[in-house]
Amino acid sequence: METSRQWPDRVGILALEVYFPRTCVNHTELETFDGCSAGKYTIGLGQTNMGFCTDREDIHSLCLTVVQNMFDRGVARPDEIGRLEVGTETIVDKSKSVKSVLMQLFAASGNTSVEGIDTTNACYGGTSALFNAAAWIESSAWDGRYALVVAADIAVYASGNARPTGGAGAVAMLLGPNAPLALERGMRGTHMEHAYDFYKPDLSSEYPVVDGRLSIQCYLTAMDKCYQRFGSRTDKKQLTLDEIDFACFHSPFTKLVQKSYGRLMLNDFLRDPSPNTSSGKYAGLESFLGRKLEETVFDKDVEKAFLKASKPMYDERVGPGTLLGTQVGNMYTASLYGSLASLLALKKPEQLVGKRIAMFSYGSGLASSLYSFNVSSDVAAVAKLTTSVSHLPKMLESRTKVPPAEFAKMMKLREETHHLAPYKPVADIDLLYPGAYYLASVDDKHRRQYERKAGGTSRLENGQD
Ligand code: ACO
Secondary structure (H helix, E strand, O other): OOOOOOOOOOEEEEEEEOOOOEEEHHHHHHHHOOOOOOOOHHHOOOOOEEEOOOOOOHHHHHHHHHHHHHHOOOOOHHHHHHEEEOOOOOOOOOOHHHHHHHHHHHHHHOOOEOOOOOOOOOOOHHHHHHHHHHHHHOOOOOOOEEEEEEEEEOOOOOOOOOOHHEEEEEEEEEOOOOOOOOEEEEEEEEEEOOOOOOOOOOOOOOOEOOHHHHHHHHHHHHHHHHHHHOOOOOOOOOOOOOOEEEEEEOOOOHHHHHHHHHHHHHHHHHOOOOOOOOOOOOOOOOHOHHHHHHOOOHHHHHHHHHHHHHHHHHHHHOOOHOOOHHHHOOOOHHHHHHHHHHHHHOOOOHHHOOOOEEEEEEOOEEEEEEEEEEEEOOOHHHHHHHHHOOHHHHHHHHHHHHOOHHHHHHHHHHHHHHOOOOOOOOOOOOOOOOOOEEEEEEEOOEEEEEEEEOHHHHHOOOOOO
């Protein structure tokens, strides 16, 4: 491992570990149960299944599981970690960090010298944690050890139109120099603003207050701003989608990702439609020339036309990254990194080497960034990374599909027992993946005790109990 005091090369992601709950509800069944028109969740929102946690899992257990699974895989030992950052908006304690809970996993190694703490702003906390960890490695404070970033959340909504856009999951990322996925220097566009589009003012509830339409407007407008800044270069030549090999998005629901990519093409088109109109890639879009970007957010004609025009590129460059978003749902801070893991799981190392992966991160309230990774040209290094997530499709298949009525009951139980102390969770341990940590009890002082289900990563990969 590099220990020199020079600015290290290729700082970025060395390894990834993904965890999501084993229980899910099917969106077609949910449409019927909710009494809405067939296709609303599946076609309208682009969703297939939604992962959810029973009362056995909370933010601590999700993070304990994903970090221990990464250690079990042998990619790094606890004593090799010098910084641990957690990005989450799932708060069970207003003072004690999730990171401090994770320090239990370091106790046996004797390593208590671990900087970093939690970062919160809706779905953006994971990205901020990643930027902080990378900045530490590039700083004079770096001591040569790895940084570990955990993005994790439980996304649940009150019953109603936002509920089908829930989900849950955790992604752990090991950061260091000489990484197969290196953060591209200078390739970052950020937009921050005050908005009440989605927020959690009721500290006794897991549910947010959401203005759905405003949240979509904020998301798309923030993306426009980030794209303009991300792509602006000193040579005055704005970067275009042609120079982005793959793109991952924060995914509240997959249809928004499709619309977002189409909108990036709209950005390119309005900035420079020539010479691609009439015979080129913008053929048929001439009627949109001269439109003002800010007036097109909810313009259905524009949206449809650019969705269609961008579809071939979307299918190749974005579609593979939507696996977990479609199958698990919104994982809030983990959503963007679940998209990255999906892309790595579905593409062959040879298709990834030397490529640019753009990453759009959005957190309501609001904070957003568009940045990129350069994939190493070393096939073996990339293959090592993709192997660590290649089991994800199998892991998805081994889930238990719970009927919507049972799911609704579980949501009600979570509602009634959230912050209850003392409390003994009741859900069946059999519903968890092997190796998952789970909440065993909460005592009268709100202290949470966790246990781990037997079995490790190899059984998890095979979907075995
Ligand atoms: N068949 C096919 N499509 C259908 C059908 C049907 N039977 N019925 C409706 N649709 C389409 C609609 O036309 C609409 O598509 P469009 O937006 O492309 O026109 C889509 O399904 C959704 O229908 P709406 O009526 O717009 O849905 P609703 O208003 O009930 O809720 C919303 C959608 C706002 C996304 C809600 O789920 C929500 O508030 N979610 C949480 C907020 C959110 O995720 N925001 C995104 C960014 S912020 C974040 O990440 C939290």
